[in-house]
Amino acid sequence: MTIAGHMEAGGARVRRPAKSETDVVLGEDWESPQGAVDADLVRGRAKRGFISLNHSPLARKIITFNLLAMVVMVAGVLYLNPFRDSLVFQRESAIVSEAELVADVFEARMPAAAPVNLAAGDGIDVAEAMRGIELPEGATIFVFDAAGNLLADSDAVGSAPRQRVEGLGIDARSTMITDLLNRAWEWAASLLHRESDGSPQLDTRRIAEGLVTQVEKGKTVMTTSRNPAGATIFSVATGLYHNGTRVGTVAMTSAAGEIDKLVRVEREQVLQMFVVAIIVSIGLSLVLASTIANPLSDLASAAEIGRDRHSHKLAPGRIRIPDLTARPDEIGRLSGALRGMVAALYDRIDANEQFAADVSHEIKNPLASLRSAVASLHVVKRDDQRTRLLEVIDHDVKRLDRLVSDISNASRLDSELVKEEEEESFDLLKMLGNLGQYLGEQAAENGVDFITDLPAEPIRITGLEQRLAQVFVNLITNAISFCEDGDAVRVWARKRENRVLVVVEDTGPGIPEEALTKVFKRFYSQRPEGQFGDHSGLGLAISKQIVEAHGGVIWAENIRPTDADITSEPLGARFVVGLPV
The missing domain is CATH 3.30.565.10 (Histidine kinase-like ATPase, C-terminal domain)
Structure with a gap:
């Protein structure tokens, strides 16, 4: 019984030499014997080219899902807006410090022994003191008396010219993508919501007057608002004190939209990277789609050609499944399984x-x-x-x-x-x-x-x-x-x-x-x-x-x-x- 030594419990699968298991097979990077592919299939490949999206639902799904993942990620970054929150906090902290420094300047010019009445001009000339203060570009200072009446504002009185600082400047990079998206958003918003012509126009003076009534002794009040154009304005109000008695209020407003410019620059960088990522993702998706969709299309086409020939009794012949077994992936296994199934049939x-x-x-x-x-x-x-x-x-x-x-x-x-x-x-x-x-x-x-x-x-x-x-x-x-x-x-x-x-x-x-x-x-x-x-x-x-x-x-x-x-x-x-x- 010498044959017993050759018996095994299960059959062994003979695998043809293939590429390394870690190789990446791209596109149609596989070998197929010249005579093992049907002529109709070869003609179909020539017409299809690298990838044909209009004939490949699978390729469209691959590209769509990859793009959806990228869009969701970028939309989440823009929606959460972490860089804007950080910039807003820094600007709010800075304008609070600036307003308190301006208040300190006014208090320092008040006489220590004499009484002070801002409305009557006793003890301090508000306009003269205001003209000696250097303000950031676009910022405005309002001074109110103890009763809340406006005494002066820097736009009317003027302020000292600000010295130029070398190396400090506004980022003037182009924000073309962000501006385009903003205009599209504004246009869409205008279709859904139209403001009435009689709506009050929000200006810095009204913002300052609203803050003055909220200032309590020893406290500083700060708010962030938007003007009708949608630009962000930071406003701060703090009290003026003389010998412990509140004699007036100083309010300071920032330039409209200064933080929005910085945010647009940051968003522009994100969107530019998004555009680059979209292009790279589409390219890689096309390669991936050709790697998966094209071979699967060949396998399906070969089976359909055999089915149609035998069903219509036209030029009957053996079904020739493309030999993709050199691929070290599931498509290679599928090709081998189909070829084995057809051979067994x-x-x-x-x-x-x-x-x-x-x-x-x-x-x-x-x-x-x-x-x-x-x-x-x-x-x-x-x-x-x-x-x-x-x-x-x-x-x-x-x-x-x-x-x-x-x-x-x-x-x-x-x-x-x-x-x-x-x-x-x-x-x-x-x-x-x-x-x-x-x-x-x-x-x-x-x-x-x-x-x-x-x-x-x-x-x-x-x-x-x-x-x-x-x-x-x-x-x-x-x-x-x-x-x-x-x-x-x-x-x-x-x-x-x-x-x-x-x-x-x-x-x-x-x-x-x-x-x-x-x-x-x-x-x-x-x-x-x-x-x-x-x-x-x-x-x-x-x-x-x-x-x-x-x-x-x-x-x-x-x-x-x-x-x-x-x-x-x-x-x-x-x-x-x-x-x-």
Whole structure:
């Protein structure tokens, strides 16, 4: 039993040499044999080009989803606006400090001993003091008396010119994208909300007057508002105190929109990076789409070409699936699986055609015998000859009936194996013991000794118990049929590491050497003359099919007194079934 060493529990997949598992396959970076691609598919590739979005829903989805992720991220950054919040806080802190410094300037110019009345001009000239203060560009100072009446503002009175600071300037970079988006937003907002012409115009003086009423002793009030143009204005109001008594209020407002310019510059940088990222994302998405969508389109097109040809009976030919197995990814696996499936389909078609031819050949033999016997029946006159012809007709009819039944069972076997219920675990030795009790009686009737040699410990395997029982019934009955009175049939089993071997031996005439590789073929039968026509030659073929469906192997060999002399007369035949445990 030297063949046992070559049996494995499962088949090994042969993989063609491929690229490294870490390689990145881009576009159509795969090799396909020149003759392995249908001409229609080649023409379709030429028309498609690198990537065709209008013919590839998958490519459109890849690009759309990548862009959506980028848009959501940038929209979230702009919506949360962290840089604006930081700039606003810094500007609010700065204008509060500036307003308190201006208040300190006014308080420092008030006389310590004399009374101060800002409304009457006693103790301090508000306008003169205001003209000596340097203000940031666009900022305005308002001075109110204790009653809240406006005494002076820097726009009317004027202020000291601000000294130019080298190296300090406003960022004047272009904000084209931001300005365009702002105009689009303003246009959309104008369609949804229109301001009435009579709405009050918000100006810095009104803002300052509103803050003065909120100032309490020892506190500073600050607010942020927007003018009708949408520009941000920061306003601060703080009290003027003389010897602990509040004598007035100073309010300061920033230039309108100064913080908005900085925010637009920051947003412009984000949007510029977004535009660059969009371009890069589209490019990479196109490459990714061509890597995925184009090969899948080729696989689908190849299948559709084969389907359309065979459905319309136009130029029928074999379906040629592109060979993408060099790709170290799922598409390579899909291509290999489709090619294997198509190859298995054509193998099955070829097998069916061969089976049909074999069936036709096998049926013709008994039919020819029947036709000859029936024709002879009309001309013979002797009763013994007529009886002999009727026996021939009866034998051929039984042979045809047996042949048709076996052919029907063989043709249904594939579909029945697929449709059978799920495999279950069962005790193989218990099944063999039951078969031995039943078939031992049949052997005894023929004068054949039936011997079983099974281990004491149970051997459990997973499979279809009834189908495997059919295999061993075929092997045992086949062995009994070749034995004569006084011969013996032995069934024994042994468990190895990952398999179990079940052996059926007999002391019959053995198997001719040239027939050892043919006994499992359909309709092949090597029988003694007395058994001609009693067997269809399908039993061993069916047994092999069932065993291989369970992931096992089956083979036949002769029992010889010594393996060294293959020319010695065989002592019998041996059939070995190997099944995975």
